[in-house]
Amino acid sequence: MVKHIVLFKLAENAEGKTKQQNALFLKQELENLITLIPELKKIEVSINSPEAPQSNFDLMLYSEFDTFADLDVYQEHPAHKKVGAYIGKVRTDRAAIDYEV
Numbered sequence: 001m002v003k004h005i006v007l008f009k010l011a012e013n014a015e016g017k018t019k020q021q022n023a024l025f026l027k028q029e030l031e032n033l034i035t036l037i038p039e040l041k042k043i044e045v046s047i048n049s050p051e052a053p054q055s056n057f058d059l060m061l062y063s064e065f066d067t068f069a070d071l072d073v074y075q076e077h078p079a080h081k082k083v084g085a086y087i088g089k090v091r092t093d094r095a096a097i098d099y100e101v
Contacts, residue, residue, distance in 0.1 A: 014090040058061075
């Protein structure tokens with residue numbers, strides 16, 4: 001199994017929305033990918049708590065795949081690329097890790 005974890009910091013305002021509005025929108029759009037991409041076995045998207053330190057990342061994506069090849073299919077899927085394009089417009093930072101268990 002391959003686990004793919006991504007953290008995003010979001011701009012305070014971008015694409016006509018607040019950080020919180022973009023976080024909620026992205027959570028919905030990312031979680032919807034499970035219905036569109038068969039290689040995606042599990043996805044969880046979490047928004048950082050308002051009570052957490054401001055230095056934290058704002059959004060976390062956790063996903064699982066059977067293989068790295070399946071992760072590649074996911075990353076190249078048009079539905080993922082569409083969400084990714086929006087993320088590129090609203091994020092200020094990104095960190096990621098992929099590992100096999």
